[in-house]
Amino acid sequence: MKYLCLVYLEASKLHAVADRECMACGDGLRQSGMLLAAEPLHPVETATTVRIRNGAMTVTDGPFAETKEQLAGFYLIDARDLNDAIQIAAKIPPAREGSIEVRPVRELQP
């Protein structure tokens, strides 16, 4: 079962955890076969939001809602169940600075 672990951090804490530590975490998970993908993101100021409304594309600066914490990166993991996913999420280093949202991945229905 796949889970997407979304890393949320306040702007001031985007660099609170050293890249080196995050790389080590990713390597460890990859070696155990539980990591499918993981990437850090640039700050939310660099984001662009795309929507299609009435067939026309609109592009706006930034995300729709301003929130205190922003999406800072993600880990796509393969875990047995939610308990395992929570255990893994707890090991993601920014968990101690911000929060990790664990979301089960849904299968598309053909």
Next chain:
Amino acid sequence: MTAVDPIHETVNAVYVAESRRVLATLIRLLGDFDTAEEALHDAFRAALEQWPREGVPKNPRSWLVSAGRFKAIDGLRRQSRFDQLDEGAAAAEIAVAPEAWNDEETVEDDRLRLIFTCCHPALAADAQVALTLREVCGLRTEEIAQAFLTPAPTLAQRIVRAKAKIRDARIPYQVPAREELPARLDTVLRVIYLVFNEGYTASSGSVVTRHDLSGEAIRLGRLLVDLLPEPEAVGLLALMLLHDSRRAARATRDGDLILLEDQDRSLWNRDQIAEGVRLVREALAAGPGAYAIQAAIAALHAEAPSTAATDWAEIVGLYDLLRRSDPSPVIELNRAVAVAMRDGPAAGLALVDAILDRGDLRDYRLAHAARAELCRRVGRVVDARQSFERALALTRQEPERRFLEKRISNLAETR
């Protein structure tokens, strides 16, 4: 069928005694709450049809599990969506020897699995409570809604959402491992205590106690102690029994609150106190957990012949111990009241004022009520009135409102 039909009565009795166990096992075998619930109903329907013809089976529970499982798999096949189901249902297809669900230990584990799953920390607190009462205790959605003064559709939605999360996020159906157990057990105990408190001191509404919920919480507490005799579970059961022992003395016939010091102690349930005290000793022997300490305090109250003859020094000491493991302002407030009883109202008042000055408990009605009472005892009538009025503005419970109004009008008389 008529009411005198003995088979019908037997099926009803088996339902009351076994339906929760059968459900817990079916959830494990079928891997899904909704499928298991449907299977449970199908199994009992089959019992009503077949038992009059074939006689009541020697082991009704395993008959029901077996029938439920068969009906579920049959139903799934007929809907020809069997191949889309996840492993849980697929596992059910594998022939399992009947011993696998006859086994007492596995079946009791299923009940624990159900409790821990309903109280999983990934579920919202109100969903944990609703799900536990419905799935573990077998209460109907309407009954739970009524007890919590929540509209039934809201409550039903809460349960549906929680079950969807269990399924979609794959919350496992298992008893937590040893290293996870303390934290997970805390959640279970909190859910049980919340149910108890809602029954014992309803947070809103027109009556002081809703016995159905307190009784349900005590039954849950007993079940948990039977299945998993951890010291804190024993401590919580003791605490609930000791609090509940005073139920008959806590309110007048008209539903007015009676303070501990004014209660008729002959109305306290002595059997429940004896059991509570025995359980406190058992729990404390294994180490002083937060519930066991609170139960020990309740036991000192329960065994005292009057408020004056209560061992307040010991109670203050127990609150000190409690404060160390759980440094909450509410515990500090309770300790302050005990200090007032030990050292006089002025000493207690100073502590209560310090808590309120810090800004903690500013919106907690009982903090203002305690301050008012202590002010009254030291003769500060104006301050007492002010605090009673603050408490009155914060309460949402009708008997408490009446009680506080009476205290205020009594103040006027003493002037």
